[in-house]
Amino acid sequence: MKNILLILLLFAYIGNTYAQNCDLTKYNTGIENGNRMMARSQYLMAMQKYDSAKYECPEKAKEVEELFQKVIAKTTTNSSYLYSHFGNGKFILTYKNRKYFFIDKKGNTVAKLGQWEGANITNFYDFFKVVKEKKDYYLDTLGNTYRAAYKLEDLSPEIIALDLHYQDFGEVPTEVLKNKQLKILNLSNNGISNLPAGIWELQNLTWLSLSNNQIAELPPEIEKL
Helix, strand or coil: CCHHHHHHHHHHHHHHHHHHCCCHHHHHHHHHHHHHHHHCCCHHHHHHHHHHHHHHCHHHHHHHHHHHHHHHHCCCCCCEEEEEEECCCCEEEEEECCEEEEECCCCCECHHHCCECEEEECCCCCEEEEEECCEEEEEECCCCEEEEECCHHHCCCCCCEEECCCCCCCCCCHHHHCCCCCCEEECCCCCCCCCCHHHHHCCCCCEEECCCCCCCCCCHHHHHC
């Protein structure tokens, strides 16, 4: 596994405290501001307000993702700038002529990031959820794509990005450990308290998130990374 895995495991360890820091007043203000921008059809501003609300209360991330999807659904008939935080602000999600694509800060299309039938945020600024020919993918800021699944029952040998955040497993599902082709694995916000030994056998992983779980300490097997 790559060094980035170690970084994210450490983030998972300290993320328990971080998850508890929720400023509901600032969160609600951000949501209200986003709703006002939506009412004015200012979709990019709405996305930014919702995103700031998520920062104030990480445990509300799932609710914010649903709001993002509503914003995106509003853009199916108009050309719109949608989201500006992909790649730490380098790329802006745009909708035009029934396609989603990305532009840079100068307004130039970023060809390497492709054109898509559908798009939505992930928990993290390094990836975007995209759809092409009714297939789900994770897209990174270099333009690499990873066939993705968002439910355990959709896991198959062709899936290399598995996003199972907010599904209340309580532990790492055994089925996940059998799929050694996985490169991206998001198990954040699942109430996980222990890591099974089998997770160290997922040697193709390049990115793992276990943030906002209940992991009390890092196991000694971390030295294998």
